[in-house]
Amino acid sequence: MIERVREDLAAVLSRDPAATSRWVPFFTSPGLHALWLHRFAHQLWQIDALRWPARFVALFSRMVTGVEIHPAARIGRRVVIDHGMGVVIGETAEIGDDVLIYHGVTLGGTANAPVKRHPTIGDRVLIGAGAKILGPLTIGNDARIGANAVVVSDVPDHGVAVGVPAKIRVPDAVESAEHADPLIDPAMWWI
DSSP states (O other), X not given: OHHHHHHHHHHHHXXXXXXXXXXXXXXXXXXXXXXXXXXXXXXXXXXXXXXXXXXXXXXXXXXXXXXXXXXXXEEOXXXXXXXXXXXXXXXXXXXXXXXXXXXXXXXEOOOSSSSOOSOEEOTTXXXXXXXXXXXXXXXXXXXXXXXXXXXXXXXXXXXXXXXXXXXXXXXXXXXXXXXXXXXXXXXXXXX
16 A cells, blocks of 8 residues: 555656655645545445445545545546546546546536446546546547547547547647647647
């Protein structure tokens, strides 16, 4: 567990220029605290008799951090929720490794039946502030979702989705560096 905490702190330090030491996110990052509480709630959720306590842990986490994550959601390693306030991650959502999520993001469902109704997010995805990804769709590895985009269809690997509803673009492999879009160029992920 201590190794996982170190990994989480290193992930925040590598993606958040405001985090000047490990102590800053350890004590003051609501997104990080929400992920830690979620891991505990998720472990409880795996035991049928402990699902009510899992929901209370999730409720406590939401009240303290402003991030709402259903205890059944599956979240990978080194995920960073930057700022955190207003993030909602639904019950059947799945998030891969090394994902960066900004504030106000919703990974929401579109059905009222007990089926897969929330998105699946691949590895190394960036989800901009206020983005809404709705339904049981798939966001491919290394994709970028623009701020305030409303995504209602699958996004392929390396795709970029922007707008309402989101238009999806896949960059050309031969796109010149001179005209590279910073949302597409993985070397410029921080923009």
